[in-house]
Amino acid sequence: MITLHETITVERTRSEAFRYISDFRTTTEWDATAIRAEKTTPGAVDKGTEFVVHCRLPLGSVAIRYTVAALEPDHYIELHGSASLFDIVDRITFDDSGSGTHIDYVAEITPKGAMRMAESALVPGMQRMGRNSLQGMQRALEDDFPAPTTSDSSRRADNLVLPGLAMFSRWGYRRGRKHWNPVSADLRDQHMVITGANSGIGLAAARQLAERGAQLTLVVRNPEKAAATVESLIFETGNHSIAAEIADLSLMHEVDQLVDRLVTAGRPIDVLVNNAGALFNPRRETSEGLEASFALLLLSPYRLSRGLQPLLAASGGGRIVNVVSGGMYSQPLEVHKLIAREKNYSGSVAYARAKRALMVVTEQWAEDWADDNIVVNAMHPGWADTPGVESALPGFHRLTRRILRSPDEGADTIVWLAAATEAGAVSGKLFLDREPRTTHLRDNTRETPEEREKLRAFLEDFRLENAAG
Structure with a gap:
């Protein structure tokens, strides 16, 4: 199993940060590997909500089917995902931190099939992806973008x-x-x-x-x-x-x-x-x-x-x-x-x-x-x-x-x-x-x-x- 653990602190309320991140369709905005995401169950995000996130890999792409396994509003969400090459558990915790919110992100990835054979070689790249994702999450939540201009x-x-x-x-x-x-x-x-x-x-x-x-x-x-x-x-x-x-x-x-x-x-x-x-x-x-x-x-x-x-x-x-x-x-x-x-x-x-x-x-x-x-x-x-x-x-x-x-x-x-x-x-x-x-x-x-x-x-x-x- 490969474990990724990253933390960030943002100047947003816990409620705002939780609401944005818990809707996993937003992964396309902060995870560079995510190219498309949809929620496949109706209603507000809650325990049992399902998402499909399509992620880019070095060779091709993979669809990860996530289910919200646990949810404590404004504080904690746990998602269990399954793909052809691996299973994944994402645990994200939101705590107050001064004027903002401290976000703790843990991902546990269990390789399957051919990916299991290369597990040790994959660790550095996966850890780098985890860091990049949290940096993207921080950029999204900081919400400090310039006025729009014409390219x-x-x-x-x-x-x-x-x-x-x-x-x-x-x-x-x-x-x-x-x-x-x-x-x-x-x-x-x-x-x-x-x-x-x-x-x-x-x-x-x-x-x-x-x-x-x-x-x-x-x-x-x-x-x-x-x-x-x-x-x-x-x-x-x-x-x-x-x-x-x-x-x-x-x-x-x-x-x-x-x-x-x-x-x-x-x-x-x-x-x-x-x-x-x-x-x-x-x-x-x-x-x-x-x-x-x-x-x-x-x-x-x-x-x-x-x-x-x-x-x-x-x-x-x-x-x-x-x-x-x-x-x-x-x-x-x-x-x-x-x-x-x-x-x-x-x-x-x-x-x-x-x-x-x-x-x-x-x-x-x-x-x-x-x-x-x-x-x-x-x-x-x-x-x-x-x-x-x-x-x-x-x-x-x-x-x-x-x-x-x-x-x-x-x-x-x-x-x-x-x-x-x-x-x-x-x-x-x-x-x-x-x-x-x-x-x-x-x-x-x-x-x-x-x-x-x-x-x-x-x-x-x-x-x-x-x-x-």
Whole structure:
């Protein structure tokens, strides 16, 4: 048997350190050998919870199936793992240490088969791996990462249209994640409001944030779907701080009623995720006489965010995440075209124009609300395989389905913008795969300062009767 024993001390509470480490999916963030990890049982981490961690070896990889054998919240966890080449027992103890937490890690590895023959030769390498893992754990828990910047390779890709578009694929996601920092921020006291949370990337983001302990308010149009979503998320994550608000966000009177309910409740909002969206073909009008793309994709998040601004300010460091789309790269800001008319209507063009305008609004709010410590950023999820894409763009989906991202991959940057400490250090940016990216791939889509101010005035002064035509 090979025994590894390492200790570290971090300036985090026992509760925070335990919560992060006990969810063994985080091994991919602090163990350099871990390349993929998943939890295979539902609910909160507890005795009997199972994980599968895929680890890189000098020759190939190995899947370790872990079971939580013992757990004392905020103090101790023991996991028993089994792989083709070895069995392993991990024991991790968390104790108070001055202003922080002392973490004691012991791993007992019992080689099997051919690995048993080389046991003595493996000891130095295994001990080195143990030290590296604990150093990675310490780095993750110290959570002291610089503000995000654009890498040179991404900057070069953005200067060339086709490489820039290629970043939207699953390949772009996998390329980006090689350079990501851990996210160990504790979200248990964070209240987050997510629109469009019952499917696609909205549901994926809600699940990931619930797993991290956030208190969620999900905005869903259909009461039955809302109830089912809340029940499912509680079952999957073990997080009971999840509730739903019912609102059709394409209708401004329902947006305003939602704002009134939340403001009256007075609960500060730490993060607002404006994700609700749909691509409408053919052209539709709402019961209020508004063209549906404009109503749902631009006016709705505008009114919702403006209405909830006092609750975001009250949190002491609120964040807004506006979900846009790579389609916006094809369109300039032209305020007079934001309400699409019948003639030559295209759902994808209307969608792209609304998202372009929402990107400009993101930049304006970042400046306007800086004194309230509200951080406002936009993200686009790349090309993700969601029900909305499949139904609205069947041809695109058919051609690209082999390279589309999963909903979880598409949602990753939403979760990072909501959770990561360093994500709060920048505002008014567009993010893809946790990097600030250019807002324009072509010069002919750049708007003038005059058009930006025209947008501001148009939205500030908008009345429903303006929608006629």
